[in-house]
Amino acid sequence: MKVYEENNQVIVEDIKDFHPQHIFECGQCFRWDRQEDGSYTGVAFKKVVNVRMEHGALVIKNTNIDDFYSIWKDYFDLDRDYSMIKERLSRHDKILKEAVQFGWGIRILKQDVWECLVSFIISSNNLIPRIKKIINNFSEKYGQPIVFGDKVYYSFPEPNDLYDLSVEDLSFCRMGYRDQYIMDAVQKVKHKVIDLENLKHLPTSEAKKELMKIKGIGPKVADCILLFSLQKYDIFPTDVWVRRVMQHFYLGSNADIKDVQKYSDLHYGDLRGFAQQYLFYYAREQRIGK
DNA sequence: CCACAGGACGGCT
DNA sequence: AGCCGTCCTGTG
Numbered sequence: 001m002k003v004y005e006e007n008n009q010v011i012v013e014d015i016k017d018f019h020p021q022h023i024f025e026c027g028q029c030f031r032w033d034r035q036e037d038g039s040y041t042g043v044a045f046k047k048v049v050n051v052r053m054e055h056g057a058l059v060i061k062n063t064n065i066d067d068f069y070s071i072w073k074d075y076f077d078l079d080r081d082y083s084m085i086k087e088r089l090s091r092h093d094k095i096l097k098e099a100v101q102f103g104w105g106i107r108i109l110k111q112d113v114w115e116c117l118v119s120f121i122i123s124s125n126n127l128i129p130r131i132k133k134i135i136n137n138f139s140e141k142y143g144q145p146i147v148f149g150d151k152v153y154y155s156f157p158e159p160n161d162l163y164d165l166s167v168e169d170l171s172f173c174r175m176g177y178r179d180q181y182i183m184d185a186v187q188k189v190k191h192k193v194i195d196l197e198n199l200k201h202l203p204t205s206e207a208k209k210e211l212m213k214i215k216g217i218g219p220k221v222a223d224c225i226l227l228f229s230l231q232k233y234d235i236f237p238t239d240v241w242v243r244r245v246m247q248h249f250y251l252g253s254n255a256d257i258k259d260v261q262k263y264s265d266l267h268y269g270d271l272r273g274f275a276q277q278y279l280f281y282y283a284r285e286q287r288i289g290k
Numbered sequence: 291c292c293a294c295a296g297g298a299c300g301g302c303t
Numbered sequence: 304a305g306c307c308g309t310c311c312t313g314t315g
Contacts, residue, residue, distance in 0.1 A: 124297040130313065131296095176311030181298090218298045240296070 001078065003068060010068045012058040017082035019105020020051050026106050026281040028228050030119055030132045031139075031156070041148070043139070045071050045112060046155040048148040062148055077107045085274050092267065095249045096275065099282035106277050109228065113196045114189070115156040116229035121181045121216040123224070130174075137173040162186045181216025188214055204232045219257075233273035236264035244289030245279050 002013040020040045024032035032042030039052035039061075049072070050061040060072055073079070086104070090097040118138075123131050135156075142157035142165075163186065170179040188194045194214065199207045207230060211222040223237035236242070238260045246260045247253050255263075268275040283289065 125310080126296055127313075128296095133313095174312065177299095177309095178311080216298065220297060 003065065005065045005068075008064070009059060009061045010063050010065060010072070012060070012068075012078070014056060015053070015058040015078070016056075017086070017105060018053060018058055018076070018107060020053065022103050022105040022281065023076075023107050023109065026103060026277050027128070027284065028109055028224075028277070029111060030123075030128070030135050043146065043153050043155060044075060044115075046144065046146070047071065048146045048153045050148075074110050077110055080107070082107060085271060089268075089271060089275055089278065092275075096278065099278040102285070103278045103281040106281060108233075108273060108277060110231060111229045112156070113199065113225070113229045114159060116225050117185060117196070117211070117214075117217070118156075118182060120221045120224045120228075121185065121214075122175055122178055124178070124216065124218070124221050126178075134173050134175045138170070138175070141173070159186055159189045163190050178216060181214070184215040185217075200230050204234055207232065208235075227273045227276070234270050236261060236268065236272040236276045238264075238276075239280075241283045241289075242276060242280050245283035248283075248289045 001015070004011055021034070021038070024034070024040050024042070029042070031044065032040045034040055035050070037052070039050050041048065041050045047063065047067060049063050052059050058076075058078075060068065063072065086100045090100050119131070119135055122134050122138075126134075136154075139154040139156055142161045143154035146153045146155060162182075165183065165186070167179045167183050170182060173179070175182070189196060194210055199210060202210065204226060207226060208219075208222045211217050211225055212219070217225070220237055220239055223235045226232035226235055227237060238246075238257050243255070243257060243260055246263065247255050251259055251263060264272050264275065
């Protein structure tokens with residue numbers, strides 16, 4: 001990995017298994033938007049950057065070497081060998097091999113825990129375009145403005161920004177009944193009922209139990225937080241799309257979520273999280289099961 | 291106007 | 304423990 005900075009951008013040469021469209025549209029994040037030239041602009045860790053691939057190099061605009069090493073290298077999971085993961089998964093069966101080929105440039109981002117937690121509470125019983133809109137409303141109101149190009153972006157609000165709010169203060173975000181769940185999360189963080197920084201160090205099942213103390217976090221939402229921000233890869237978040245693709249290819253239409261969990265435990269082992277991402281993206285883009 | 295799409299809660303057995 | 308009506312908003 002050769003890295004250098006020029007003109008307020010960082011260029012990382014010889015990057016494999018990285019395709020912005022796959023990464024930002026496989027359902028793991030909500031704050032990245034496709035630009036007309038196919039690049040993606042997004043907000044993470046209070047920064048706005050634009051990302052694209054060019055001749056095998058990753059080009060990150062509006063950043064510098066320091067931020068690359070303190071933020072983006074980890075965020076984009078650049079130290080992980082995805083070729084190895086894809087090879088191992090492809091050996092499983094024809095379906096998974098096809099899903100891996102289809103989403104060849106997927107990476108699992110290492111997102112901020114608080115942002116991920118709030119975002120996936122909002123995601124429950126909800127559709128992706130609306131989730132993005134709600135998170136934008138929320139950030140615009142309680143985050144900090146960041147100018148990039150001719151636009152203003154907003155950082156994701158931190159717990160401190162929200163301590164004094166009431167549910168009524170969230171109503172304009174249009175998140176519906178989920179507003180009280182967000183306030184419950186704010187209160188539990190404020191009063192240290194849950195310690196977000198410590199979750200990473202707990203075993204997966206313990207961390208999951210902790211997360212589910214918050215209203216609005218059930219098994220699926222907890223699994224997403226574990227996978228996308230706590231680096232727990234031995235889980236298989238199962239939403240309707242994942243259930244459908246598993247029914248369609250492996251388990252038949254009578255399979256429920258428990259059957260899906262059992263199957264993934266048995267077959268994908270420590271690569272469950274990665275398998276889920278390839279299958280989810282494949283299922284959604286191909287509208288499998290619909 | 292109605293049907294539908296999305297997980298979790300809570301009250302019921 | 305498991306079942307199921309209900310929660311909110313936006314789209315077709």
